[in-house]
Amino acid sequence: MSLAANLPYDHPYAGGYPGIGSQPLPTDADAIDYLSRMAAADGAGVETGVAVAVDAFFRDAKELGVFSSIRASCLLAGARTLAGALVPLKNEGPELWDMGNVPTPTILDGDGSAGAWDAATLTFSNGNSSGSATRPRFTFPVSTTNGKYYYISGRFSGDYTDVSRVSLGTSDGATTFVDGVFSGTALDASGTLSIYLNGTLGPSSVTIESLSIREVIASPTNVANGFVNGDFSRTSGLTGDGTSYIDSGRANNADAFSDKHLAVYATSASTGVNEMWIGITDGSYATRVYKQSNEVYYAYDGRTFAYTPGHTQAGLTGLVGLKRESSSSFSAYLDGTEVSKNEGEFSFGPYNHFVFTHNNAGASPTSSSTSTFAFYSIGESLSLADLDTAVTNLITAIGEAI
Numbered sequence: 001m002s003l004a005a006n007l008p009y010d011h012p013y014a015g016g017y018p019g020i021g022s023q024p025l026p027t028d029a030d031a032i033d034y035l036s037r038m039a040a041a042d043g044a045g046v047e048t049g050v051a052v053a054v055d056a057f058f059r060d061a062k063e064l065g066v067f068s069s070i071r072a073s074c075l076l077a078g079a080r081t082l083a084g085a086l087v088p089l090k091n092e093g094p095e096l097w098d099m100g101n102v103p104t105p106t107i108l109d110g111d112g113s114a115g116a117w118d119a120a121t122l123t124f125s126n127g128n129s130s131g132s133a134t135r136p137r138f139t140f141p142v143s144t145t146n147g148k149y150y151y152i153s154g155r156f157s158g159d160y161t162d163v164s165r166v167s168l169g170t171s172d173g174a175t176t177f178v179d180g181v182f183s184g185t186a187l188d189a190s191g192t193l194s195i196y197l198n199g200t201l202g203p204s205s206v207t208i209e210s211l212s213i214r215e216v217i218a219s220p221t222n223v224a225n226g227f228v229n230g231d232f233s234r235t236s237g238l239t240g241d242g243t244s245y246i247d248s249g250r251a252n253n254a255d256a257f258s259d260k261h262l263a264v265y266a267t268s269a270s271t272g273v274n275e276m277w278i279g280i281t282d283g284s285y286a287t288r289v290y291k292q293s294n295e296v297y298y299a300y301d302g303r304t305f306a307y308t309p310g311h312t313q314a315g316l317t318g319l320v321g322l323k324r325e326s327s328s329s330f331s332a333y334l335d336g337t338e339v340s341k342n343e344g345e346f347s348f349g350p351y352n353h354f355v356f357t358h359n360n361a362g363a364s365p366t367s368s369s370t371s372t373f374a375f376y377s378i379g380e381s382l383s384l385a386d387l388d389t390a391v392t393n394l395i396t397a398i399g400e401a402i
Helices: 029-042 048-063 384-401
Strands: 070-075 092-095 106-108 115-118 123-126 137-141 149-158 163-168 171-174 181-187 192-197 204-216 237-239 246-251 260-268 275-282 285-292 295-301 318-324 329-334 337-342 352-355 372-379
Touching: 029 048, 048 070, 048 384, 070 246, 106 115, 115 137, 123 192, 149 163, 149 171, 163 181, 192 204, 237 260, 246 372, 260 275, 260 285, 260 384, 275 372, 285 318, 318 384, 329 384, 352 372, 372 384
Parallel strands: none
Antiparallel strands: 070 372, 092 204, 106 137, 115 123, 123 204, 137 192, 149 181, 149 204, 163 171, 163 192, 171 181, 237 372, 246 352, 260 318, 260 372, 275 285, 275 352, 285 295, 318 329, 329 337
16 A cells, blocks of 8 residues: 555645655545544544545445435544544535526515515515515525424625525524625524515615525434444444444434435444344334344334344344335345335334434433444435445445555
């Protein structure tokens, strides 16, 4: 392995030294964002070889069509420290605002305001000076979900100082505009984005130059600092001790009833007979992957299961997961094989999914795992086989780079 491959990926000579040779560097924007957040947690960037492996994973996941479905996820290997391993793969969801297809807003006037919208230039305006500091209001439909937090950002031009606030429903996302630039976080309650002009300052004309709305992905929590650096291996991942676990920060009802996946990637088998690996038990309903009497089980909604008969977890490594992409059935994935079961959907509660155990409806979790996991993912439905391919390539490449 070359010296450059062992340099931090952000070192001036990470790409090679002039006249001696060169090597690839990460270029995917999402991968670089993740690597920079990991470096901040670790105190230094990972080696170039590791960074290139991460970059290849992001590219593979996008080409295979699984990247956009991942929400709460951690690469539990590769980082320099446990803190770096617990940096979320994503801290924001996919873009929900399409600048090329901006919907027509509903305009609410008041106290003499005269709101207007120009779709060709994406300009909203007020033709009069009125007596209201919050009218006219321009309300756009957006594909947000009630109860979730979203990060709103963008830039206005024109009379941007006349904008009083940008909100999701009535939850303010931004009230301050510096050179037209704004950003903030709002809790959605309506599925609408509202932009308010201060009518007392009119007439006003403001153009939307850029705008972004992304779901905020909560960071995971090492509950009560249960895991320590000694539990972490850069090549294998994080090993459970039968007690410690991770709160993923992802609620069971954060994804649609018929559009969900859970997965862990094991690099070594667990030692317990009965263990919970990932998910939640919420009263009469469960969404989880677990081991019972040394055999792998899957629960999705009610107390019904899909599993591979006779296939025990002893010696098993690789991706284990479940998904639902239909209201009538769900699928379980184990050792490269997918098994489906017909089962109608149920509603979910608000508790977060746990990793290395299950969230026992807010009570103390039981049967925590002793497996070693190098990766986990929670989010919308995806191809578990394709996710398996991308993660397997990633873990293999990290092992070769370190």
